[in-house]
Each structure stands twice: as structure tokens, then as C-alpha cells.
Amino acid sequence: MSAMTMSGEIGTKKPVDRDNSVSVAATNVREPAKEMKMEKAAAPVAGVPMGEKLANLGKAILPPVLGLMVLIGIWHVATHKGGSIPGPAQVWDAAVVLFSDPFYRNGPNDQGIGWNVLSSLQRVGIGFGFAALVGIPLGFILGRFAFLSSMVNPIISLLRPVSPLAWLPIGLLVFKKADPAATYTIFICSIWPMIMNTAQGVQRVPQDYLNVARVLALSEWKVVTKILFPAVLPYMLTGIRLSIGTAWLVIVAAEMLTGGVGIGFWVWDEWNNLKVEHIIIAIFVIGIVGLILEQALILLAKKLTKEAS
Amino acid sequence: MEKFVQIERVGQTFDTKKGKFVALRDIDLNIAQGEFIALIGHSGCGKSTLLNLIAGLTKPTTGVLLCDGREIAGPGPERAVVFQNHSLLPWLTCFENIYLAVERVFGGKEGKPKLKARTQAAIELVGLAHAAHKYPNEISGGMKQRVGIARALSMEPKVLLMDEPFGALDALTRAKLQDELMKICEATKATTVMVTHDVDEAVLLSDRIVMMTNGPAATIGEILEVKLPRPRDRLTLAHDPAYIDYRAAVLEFLYEKQAHVEKVAA
Numbered sequence: 287m288s289a290m291t292m293s294g295e296i297g298t299k300k301p302v303d304r305d306n307s308v309s310v311a312a313t314n315v316r317e318p319a320k321e322m323k324m325e326k327a328a329a330p331v332a333g334v335p336m337g338e339k340l341a342n343l344g345k346a347i348l349p350p351v352l353g354l355m356v357l358i359g360i361w362h363v364a365t366h367k368g369g370s371i372p373g374p375a376q377v378w379d380a381a382v383v384l385f386s387d388p389f390y391r392n393g394p395n396d397q398g399i400g401w402n403v404l405s406s407l408q409r410v411g412i413g414f415g416f417a418a419l420v421g422i423p424l425g426f427i428l429g430r431f432a433f434l435s436s437m438v439n440p441i442i443s444l445l446r447p448v449s450p451l452a453w454l455p456i457g458l459l460v461f462k463k464a465d466p467a468a469t470y471t472i473f474i475c476s477i478w479p480m481i482m483n484t485a486q487g488v489q490r491v492p493q494d495y496l497n498v499a500r501v502l503a504l505s506e507w508k509v510v511t512k513i514l515f516p517a518v519l520p521y522m523l524t525g526i527r528l529s530i531g532t533a534w535l536v537i538v539a540a541e542m543l544t545g546g547v548g549i550g551f552w553v554w555d556e557w558n559n560l561k562v563e564h565i566i567i568a569i570f571v572i573g574i575v576g577l578i579l580e581q582a583l584i585l586l587a588k589k590l591t592k593e594a595s
Numbered sequence: 596m597e598k599f600v601q602i603e604r605v606g607q608t609f610d611t612k613k614g615k616f617v618a619l620r621d622i623d624l625n626i627a628q629g630e631f632i633a634l635i636g637h638s639g640c641g642k643s644t645l646l647n648l649i650a651g652l653t654k655p656t657t658g659v660l661l662c663d664g665r666e667i668a669g670p671g672p673e674r675a676v677v678f679q680n681h682s683l684l685p686w687l688t689c690f691e692n693i694y695l696a697v698e699r700v701f702g703g704k705e706g707k708p709k710l711k712a713r714t715q716a717a718i719e720l721v722g723l724a725h726a727a728h729k730y731p732n733e734i735s736g737g738m739k740q741r742v743g744i745a746r747a748l749s750m751e752p753k754v755l756l757m758d759e760p761f762g763a764l765d766a767l768t769r770a771k772l773q774d775e776l777m778k779i780c781e782a783t784k785a786t787t788v789m790v791t792h793d794v795d796e797a798v799l800l801s802d803r804i805v806m807m808t809n810g811p812a813a814t815i816g817e818i819l820e821v822k823l824p825r826p827r828d829r830l831t832l833a834h835d836p837a838y839i840d841y842r843a844a845v846l847e848f849l850y851e852k853q854a855h856v857e858k859v860a861a
Contacts, residue, residue: 494682497652500670502699502750512695516686 372563380563395555397547399567403575406541406548409465410533413472417529420473421480422522426514428481429488442478450475450536454543464544471540476529483528487521488514523587530583534576549575598661599786600626600649600754605658607644617812618644622658624805624815626754629784633797635845636807636816637853642790643679643758645807649788650676650756663753672700675752679759681743683731689742690727693717693749700750717749718742720779737768741775748779755780757789761796770829773799781825794849798841799829806848816853819844 358374365373372380388400428435453474457467491514499509541550549572556564607619619641626632634642647653648660651670660667662674670676675696683692694714701710718727721741726734731742740760747755760776761769773796780787780800791797797804801821808816821841823832832838 494678494680495684497670497676497678498682498684500652501650501672501674501676502696503671504695504699508695508699512687513684516684 370562372566377563377566380561381567384564384567394547399549399552399571402547402549402552403571405546406537406550407575409469409541409548410472410530410537413469414476414530414533416469417473417476417480418526421477421525421529422484425481425484425522425525426488426510426518429485429518435485442481446478446482450532451539451543454540458544464546468537468540468544468546468548472533472537475536476533479528479532480522480525483521483525484518487518490521491517520587520591523583523590527580527583527587530579531576534572534579538572597627598625599628599630599663600624600788601659601661602626602645602649603659603661605645605648605655605660607641607648607653608656618810619648619814620812621814624818626786626788628786631780631787631800631802632789633801633804634788634790634807635792635794635797635804635849636813637809637849638792639810640807641810641813642807646676646756646758646788646790649754650674652676672696672750673753675747675750675755677740677743677747677755677757677760679762681731681736681739683739683742683746685731688728688730689723689734689745690714690718692731692742693746696746697749713749717745720748721745721775735768737764737772740764740772744772744776744779748783748785753786755785755787757787759790759792762792769793769796774829776800777825777827794842794845797845798823798838799827799832804841804845806845806853809853817848819848 362374365371384399388398390398391401428438450471454467454471457470458464461467461470495513495517496509499513504512537548538550538553541548542554545551545554549568553565553568556562556568602622602624605619605622606617609616609618622645624632634645636642644653648655649662649667651667651674667674683689684695687695694710697710697713697717701713705713715724715727718724721744723738723741723745726738731739734742740763744757744760747757761772764772777800779785789796789800798821804819804821805815806817806819807813819841823835823837823841
């Protein structure tokens, strides 16, 4: 039974894990190529016979599935003699129990995994949203005015390499509460990529387009809406994607330190309870949510830039 | 002769890392309304610099430029530019690219239906009605350049400025667009200044060919008046002794009098 369920679990969960490492590094490179292909390939695809389609699908799916199975196999071999780390089967059983009731509440410190994930997402959403509200306009301004840019750039260069967690005590001091402090940490770590990518995008708007704007004597509003914004959009979306990746990395650590409800806190709580299966489940959940966030943004970027270009 | 565009004692100096670079000096030129002028010369002779000055994209270091009696203080839609690389906005369709220009120039006094009709007329003028709702990356280089011309013409400019508009096109497409441009200029009586390095193009299209000396510190070397009757036909002209003489005169200027590009530049 355990072997069957194990591979079943692998099939559903592993692609996540493997894809994650690839897509984070390669999305920038892959994306434009994909877009071009999509446009050109649209017509011929219809003519491809069913069998060939299936074969292609197999080629695409087989390697990731195989990789997952190997990973689970190693995991199984490494843990089957016992020890403190649970094996795949134990984790699967724990996951079944855990996910059968993800939204229960037994007081503030004992809530279902669904609530924990949702409250982490909420923190990321709020912190990230504020970062976008501040960072994107600021990026536009810095990209447009060289003087301001050279004024602010040294500060950004100084602050950007600082771990967002170093800001957490300041957040606690200012907000007096754990929850806004964690959100604030997300804000800090999300804002840099958004400012820098937007500013870079604005600086890289081709001079030709700006010359068109000058010859047509377009109003500043038209310049922003018809030329700057569409030209900068791909850069902005890259910034957003980098930000959300970092934000999701940071939220776990921030919640470990602040407590409350959230996936990071939950990991820490389960460590205190010594439920190692739950920690491993949390690792998978964090990975899957991160992957979904990333893919959703790639999809959004594709949709927007396709409309724009 | 009526002076529609006046260029008086214009010089242009750029500040570079190596110090001052004199691109143009002592340019004097008057252009009549409806005239077609070609600026020709070796690369680096400041043809495009001069065009940018007329467009108002750059300001002269010395001298003054006037258009219709007023000083050229900056770029504006009354001096429309057809850019060398078409410069269409890739996120707008051909129609929208032209509409952007039409809306800017006529939006103050005309309603939307009228603006759309103008846009449609401009796109039909260059024979691209069928591609109106395509994006620039979906059409060929020649078509893009035609949209660029349509955008410029749609503004009903006082002066049409073209910076090597056909430079990037193959010979057949170029010939076709030259013929179209000739028809359009005859129909609209547009005052046109075109930068080119193509001798045949210059002779075929121009009323006058302004030949520039080599840079740095380039200036006008000679001006050749092309007195061929219009409408002109490239096939008939190919055997026309006058055409051949004009062509020879330009070639002589470029390859004898101004031949030593490298030496002069060094």
C-alpha cells in the first residue's frame, strides 16, 4: 500500500519541487521565446496528429515525474531504517489527516493549515501591495529624473543588500505589534526590485519613441499612458515577480520570529511539538504556494505584454 | 523664390568626451513651399544632424532656423518626421499609431468620427487599409515605413522631414515606395526634406539636391537643381540624357570632390 500511495503522492507533488528551481532561474530567458513561439505555432498545432501530441506530452511530463520518483526513492531509502526524519509514507499519512480538515480553529495558536497559509498570503499581499503602490511610482520618478536618481541610488545600493529581517526590530518598535511588523518586513523586501526594475525600464525606453512623442508634441499624460507605461510594463512585471518571490521567502522567517498565525509560525510551532512530518508537509506547501504565485505572475505578464505588443 | 524654410548661418557643435566636435558649420539654405529637397553626402557628414535641426529635435549652436516666418524653437507636428527606423509604437496597431498623431493635431477641433476618417484616409493613401488593425510586428519592413509616412502625412504638416526613410528596405520595395511618395507629394504639394545616400533616389525625387561636404565641420558643398519635368517615370528617365547628367554630377561630387572620407575624418 505504501509504495502505491507514495508514488501517487510523488506524481502530484514532486513536479513542484523540481520545476521550482528551474523556473526561478530560467523564466526570464524562457518567457520571450515562448511568446514568439505561441504566435507562430498557433496555426500548425491544429494540424499535428493526436498521437504526436501525446508523445510530446509524454516527453514533457516523463522527466519531471521520473525526477520526483528518484527523489522520493532516495528519501525512502535514507529514512526506512528509522531515525528522527520521517519517511515518505509517514508524511503522506500525516498529510491526509492534516488536509482532511484544513480550516479548523481551536484558539489562536491551534488553527488549520489552510488558515495559516491564508494569513501568510494576506501579509504578503498587503506588504507587497503597499510596496507596489510606493515602489512603482518611485521607480518612474527615478527613471525620469537623473538628478533624483543619482541622489537616491546610493541609498538604495546601501539598503538593498540588508536582510529584510534586520528591519523587523524597527518594525516591532514602530508598530508595537507583531502582525504589522511582519507585513512591514515584506514591504521592505519587495520594494527594492520594484523600484529598480521600473526605473531601469523607464531609462531604457528607446529614444525613438520619445522622439515620436516630441515630434507629435504629446501631452505629459499621453506620454505616460501611451509610451512610457507600455514600454516599461515588462520591466515592471519582472520587478513584481522578483518581489513576490522574495516576499514569500521572507514571510516564513518573519513569522517564525513574530509568532501568531501563519505558515512560518506553524513550522516553528510544529518544531516545538516535534511533529517533523508536519514540518516536511509545510516545506511542500510553501514550495507549492510559491510556485503558484510565480506561475500566476508569469501568466499575467504574458497576458499583459501580449496585449501590449 | 519664396522662402518657406530658412536656414541662416547655422552651425552645430557637440560636446564630446574628447572636447568639442564641430558637426556642421555655415549652413545657409532656403526652401520654397512645395519643394522637394534631398540632402545627400557620405555618412557622418551631418545630413541627419541638419534634418534634426529643422525638426527642432536639436537646437543649433549658432545661427537660426525659420519655418513659415517663425523661429524653430522645438519639435512640433507642423514639421512631421518620418524616422529612419519607422519608430512605430509596437503596442499600438497601425491605425492606433496614426490615430495618436491625428488626435494630437486635430483633436481640439474635430470629433471622433472625423478623426477616425482622417486616420482611415491616411492609411488608404499608403495603400494599407487591409493592415490597419495589425500590430507593427505583424507587417513587413516596407509596410511599417508606409505607416510611418502615413502617420507623418496625417498631421498635414507644413514640412515633411524624412531621414533615410527607405534605407533599410530592399531595392524593389524601395522603388515602389519612391513612386508612391512622388505621387503623394504631387497630390499634397508637401514641402519635403529627405536625407538619403542613394543617388538615384535623390535625382528621381528632388527639385534640388543639396550635397554636403565630408565631416567634421561639414557644410553645403553644392546645390544641384533637377529640372526634370513631372510626373517622372523611372523607366523613361533611365535613358534620359538629362537624368544621366544629373546623376553623373552627384556621383562626381560624392566620389571625386568628396572622395577622401577616411583621410578627412582622421
